Amino acid sequence: MKLYDADWAPSPRRVRIFLAEKGIEVPRQRIDLKSAEQFHDDYLAINPRGAVPALEFDDGEVLCESAAICRYFEAETPDPPLFGSDPREIGKIESWTRRIEGDGYVAVVYVFRNTAPVFKDRAIVGNFGAVPQIPELAARGNKMWHCFLEAFDQQLGDNRWVTGDRFSFADITALVTIDFARAVKLDVPQRLGNLWRWHEEASARPSAGA
Amino acid sequence: MKLYDADWAPSPRRVRIFLAEKGIEVPRQRIDLKSAEQFHDDYLAINPRGAVPALEFDDGEVLCESAAICRYFEAETPDPPLFGSDPREIGKIESWTRRIEGDGYVAVVYVFRNTAPVFKDRAIVGNFGAVPQIPELAARGNKMWHCFLEAFDQQLGDNRWVTGDRFSFADITALVTIDFARAVKLDVPQRLGNLWRWHEEASARPSAGA
Numbered sequence: 001m002k003l004y005d006a007d008w009a010p011s012p013r014r015v016r017i018f019l020a021e022k023g024i025e026v027p028r029q030r031i032d033l034k035s036a037e038q039f040h041d042d043y044l045a046i047n048p049r050g051a052v053p054a055l056e057f058d059d060g061e062v063l064c065e066s067a068a069i070c071r072y073f074e075a076e077t078p079d080p081p082l083f084g085s086d087p088r089e090i091g092k093i094e095s096w097t098r099r100i101e102g103d104g105y106v107a108v109v110y111v112f113r114n115t116a117p118v119f120k121d122r123a124i125v126g127n128f129g130a131v132p133q134i135p136e137l138a139a140r141g142n143k144m145w146h147c148f149l150e151a152f153d154q155q156l157g158d159n160r161w162v163t164g165d166r167f168s169f170a171d172i173t174a175l176v177t178i179d180f181a182r183a184v185k186l187d188v189p190q191r192l193g194n195l196w197r198w199h200e201e202a203s204a205r206p207s208a209g210a
Numbered sequence: 211m212k213l214y215d216a217d218w219a220p221s222p223r224r225v226r227i228f229l230a231e232k233g234i235e236v237p238r239q240r241i242d243l244k245s246a247e248q249f250h251d252d253y254l255a256i257n258p259r260g261a262v263p264a265l266e267f268d269d270g271e272v273l274c275e276s277a278a279i280c281r282y283f284e285a286e287t288p289d290p291p292l293f294g295s296d297p298r299e300i301g302k303i304e305s306w307t308r309r310i311e312g313d314g315y316v317a318v319v320y321v322f323r324n325t326a327p328v329f330k331d332r333a334i335v336g337n338f339g340a341v342p343q344i345p346e347l348a349a350r351g352n353k354m355w356h357c358f359l360e361a362f363d364q365q366l367g368d369n370r371w372v373t374g375d376r377f378s379f380a381d382i383t384a385l386v387t388i389d390f391a392r393a394v395k396l397d398v399p400q401r402l403g404n405l406w407r408w409h410e411e412a413s414a415r416p417s418a419g420a
Contacts, residue, residue: 061298065305072301075294084285088271091282095275103336124350126313128357136344140334147338 006052010180011066020207050127092163096170103148110141112184156194216262220390221276228280230417260337302373306380313358320351322394366404
């Protein structure tokens, strides 16, 4: 088994934090995004979409998408449960994960991929050929981002972790999203005290450095 | 328990098909999207995002997001398994579900919500206030849609159902996405024979009419 990994990018980090929380070690091969190695023929033979992470099994089958790789490992190694352990908790973790992704992560991607010069003709993730940037999407993304942060801060006023007393995949998704946003210079207002309390606690876990 | 449901829209249909496959009956309340009932105060008190579906428990807690509602019911009623039953299958179903959503469903939404006059200042799902349409996103969506359809047709050349021999949540997601696309007049080329073979078989299941 081999995990195709990459520095800095949020989706590979999501898998690394997940594996660290589970105490699972997997052989890794680093794909250099700065030199666009994800679009070299060798890597496109692994994942034709040109995206990291990807998990290659010993029989050659490849599993793509960070959430799918995490779910594979959750089923292989159920403890500690990071996707929940009873139906209500499972539902809540999925619901908040979707909201963090759909309102938060997507917002950051809207801003970053439609403004950064490096993505000039690659405005969406994947191997779609030339896709021009749409600067108006950055304004939409900024609006979504601040709506998301308000709702997220409010949720953390009532809960230690995103969905309650237990750290979960939703927390991993949120930590990766917020650190990605800060890295690409989106604002996370200091006045959001619940969010920053949570961020400090999440960042102090050993897994955060994975 | 009560499921807030709506006619025509793809996400509520995803939950209805899922419940029909499981043989689960849940009391439903229909929200009339045509009169924008999802933004009336009564419904915003249930789901402040103004989105359907939502599942309300007897203790008043509300679970939003169609995938989260389905995962709740999968955990409550594991048979038949629609999210997979071994780690590799679980991973594959999640991976294809993500791809169908991210490359396919998102593409349809890009086209529809950025062109249909009814969404003039509501170009994204959720309660974000006024969000203007971006016509360029329709072009991006059309490009994504046709790339997705080619990849999806290819996958169905090797598999009876999306991820293998068993009907799953990925098939439900794809059926809902493709029927939504057709309803809003996106093209699904007739030459994609594998896709249409699969579509006929999926549509013939009693659950498809749910």
